[in-house]
Amino acid sequence: TTVQYNLYGVTMTTNDVQIAIIGAGFSGLGAAIKLTQNGFDDYVVLDRGEDFGGTWRDNTYPGAACDVPSRLYSFSFAQNPDWSRTYSHQPEIHRYINSVAAEHDIASKTRFRTEVLSARWQEDLGRWVLTIEHAGERSELRAEFLLGAVGPLCEPNLPDIKGIDSFQGEIIHSARWDDDYDFAGKRVAVIGTGASAIQLVPKLAKVAGRLDVYQRTAPWIVPRTERPYTAAEKWAAKKVPGYQSAVRGSIYAGNEFVAFGLTYSPKALKPVELLCRANIRKGIGDPELRRKATPTFQVGCKRILRSNDWYPALDRRNVDLVTDGIDHVGEAGIVSRDGTQRDVDVIVVATGFHVTDSPVFEKIIGVDGRSMAGVWSEIGMQGYKGSFINGFPNMMLMIGPSTGLGHTSMVYMIESQLNYLVDYLKTVRAQRITRTEVKLDSQRQYNNGIQHDLRNSVWVNGGCASWYKDANGNITTLWPGFTFNFRRATKKFDIGAYDVVRGNGTSV
Numbered sequence: 491t492t493v494q495y496n497l498y499g500v501t502m503t504t505n506d507v508q509i510a511i512i513g514a515g516f517s518g519l520g521a522a523i524k525l526t527q528n529g530f531d532d533y534v535v536l537d538r539g540e541d542f543g544g545t546w547r548d549n550t551y552p553g554a555a556c557d558v559p560s561r562l563y564s565f566s567f568a569q570n571p572d573w574s575r576t577y578s579h580q581p582e583i584h585r586y587i588n589s590v591a592a593e594h595d596i597a598s599k600t601r602f603r604t605e606v607l608s609a610r611w612q613e614d615l616g617r618w619v620l621t622i623e624h625a626g627e628r629s630e631l632r633a634e635f636l637l638g639a640v641g642p643l644c645e646p647n648l649p650d651i652k653g654i655d656s657f658q659g660e661i662i663h664s665a666r667w668d669d670d671y672d673f674a675g676k677r678v679a680v681i682g683t684g685a686s687a688i689q690l691v692p693k694l695a696k697v698a699g700r701l702d703v704y705q706r707t708a709p710w711i712v713p714r715t716e717r718p719y720t721a722a723e724k725w726a727a728k729k730v731p732g733y734q735s736a737v738r739g740s741i742y743a744g745n746e747f748v749a750f751g752l753t754y755s756p757k758a759l760k761p762v763e764l765l766c767r768a769n770i771r772k773g774i775g776d777p778e779l780r781r782k783a784t785p786t787f788q789v790g791c792k793r794i795l796r797s798n799d800w801y802p803a804l805d806r807r808n809v810d811l812v813t814d815g816i817d818h819v820g821e822a823g824i825v826s827r828d829g830t831q832r833d834v835d836v837i838v839v840a841t842g843f844h845v846t847d848s849p850v851f852e853k854i855i856g857v858d859g860r861s862m863a864g865v866w867s868e869i870g871m872q873g874y875k876g877s878f879i880n881g882f883p884n885m886m887l888m889i890g891p892s893t894g895l896g897h898t899s900m901v902y903m904i905e906s907q908l909n910y911l912v913d914y915l916k917t918v919r920a921q922r923i924t925r926t927e928v929k930l931d932s933q934r935q936y937n938n939g940i941q942h943d944l945r946n947s948v949w950v951n952g953g954c955a956s957w958y959k960d961a962n963g964n965i966t967t968l969w970p971g972f973t974f975n976f977r978r979a980t981k982k983f984d985i986g987a988y989d990v991v992r993g994n995g996t997s998v
């Protein structure tokens with residue numbers, strides 16, 4: 491239904507839907523497909539971008555690719571026989587996501603170029619009220635249920651470095667790439683040595699006149715076993731029933747074994763460390779550069795990266811690995827702590843994302859007018875089964891707290907949450923429930939369990955700082971251990987963990 495009214499002289503349009511989904515990446519798209527398949531047709535997907543893909547649409551830097559094997563990096567219900575390589579690159583993943591969306595006609599339910607400015611729970615209405623903006627026009631959308639599917643890697647983190655605003659050249663974030671900028675012959679600085687930087691640096695090094703890489707913490711990197719699929723593998727993926735599932739299953743099982751090393755027995759990761767050290771020796775000839783490129787924390791504490799061309803890139807004559815730390819940025823370039831000034835034309839900031847402090851959390855306002863950011867600033871970033879949060883009725887978060895992974899495909903976690911979402915909505919429909927809010931006690935107990943399971947993990951004890959930790963130093967982003975345990979935990983909506991209000995049944 492659509493209602494128009496006047497607010498301070500501006501005509502506002504209010505639309506009502508049963509479910510509003512924010513985000514058209516893997517999570518939002520998967521949710522839309524599952525909702526349709528289960529008879530929940532009254533939903534809308536909102537996304538500020540131009541098409542489907544989320545983080546795989548936005549990260550177009552040179553060399554952007556996935557470090558999860560292709561066969562595992564797809565929806566289980568839409569496996570892709572057409573992957574061209576063992577690890578897929580951004581354009582292919584972006585195409586895959588859009589082809590799945592087209593197959594299920596999700597575009598007809600999606601409003602692109604639509605920014606959600608705020609989402610506010612209105613108790614008297616029993617609705618979420620979203621203020622949205624499209625083509626400069628603001629309107630309201632009211633929804634019984636809200637699904638936050640923006641993903642943890644959506645808000646680029648611009649480093650807070652003294653003087654950076656005074657820089658007269660270009661500044662480009664890895665997640666907001668400027669395809670028109672010509673790096674040929676330019677003096678380039680890259681800040682950061684995470685998953686994004688190790689992919690883009692080798693590409694830029696080939697064209698830049700000079701490239702300074704500013705490293706705060708050296709990452710552990712295993713070789714990348716990427717290759718094109720052979721003709722026989724491509725044929726099998728298309729023609730042999732069960733082939734893709736079997737390959738997928740074996741990769742999944744191998745990855746789960748790594749989870750054991752990460753969470754329960756970090757010493758089991760020793761062979762991985764030896765592999766990383768061999769990778770450094772193979773890629774770098776100069777002993778001093780090898781020393782600078784060797785991490786000083788335990789392998790696995792930060793994400794283990796995959797590359798064959800990062801170390802050779804650092805070893806190039808036009809590349810400098812700067813480890814003295816950045817003191818400030820001036821009009822012409824970067825001054826490191828030892829006082830050296832390196833003038834550059836462009837600074838690439840590969841400094842990651844606001845994960846535990848995303849601006850999105852300011853925009854979601856729950857019970858008593860409290861924002862998610864406000865609630866989490868007191869109790870830490872936590873939720874129940876990574877999905878529901880006390881104080882935010884009728885709202886579920888995809889890839890919420892404690893669902894991230896250091897070892898396998900996030901699509902598996904997303905599909906687990908989608909099972910939970912569908913069972914939740916079916917329960918609500920069958921029992922004529924109008925309001926659900928996870929109990930604070932359930933949430934506390936659940937999170938105590940997570941922190942208990944994490945206590946021996948390498949993420950806690952590995953001696954590193956990482957985006958896995960929140961401002962209090964707690965690991966609030968990662969799922970500890972095996973992902974099949976999360977699948978089991980999200981199989982059925984466990985209504986006992988929630989406060990529920992039943993209505994007259996007309997709303998659901």
Ligand code: N01
Nearest residue numbers: 555556557649682683684685686687706707793840841842
């Ligand atoms: O970001 P990051 P990312 N001064 O946060 C440094 C996924 N991903 O975009 O380590 C100087 O990992 C920071 O230094 P330090 C994947 O989940 C996947 O690379 O904090 N340096 C670090 O080196 C990944 O984990 C793929 O000391 C500063 C870097 O910037 C996640 O995205 C590809 C700084 C940030 O690394 C994020 O990866 C790409 C400062 N002020 C991304 N602030 C694949 O699948 C930050 N840094 C392959």
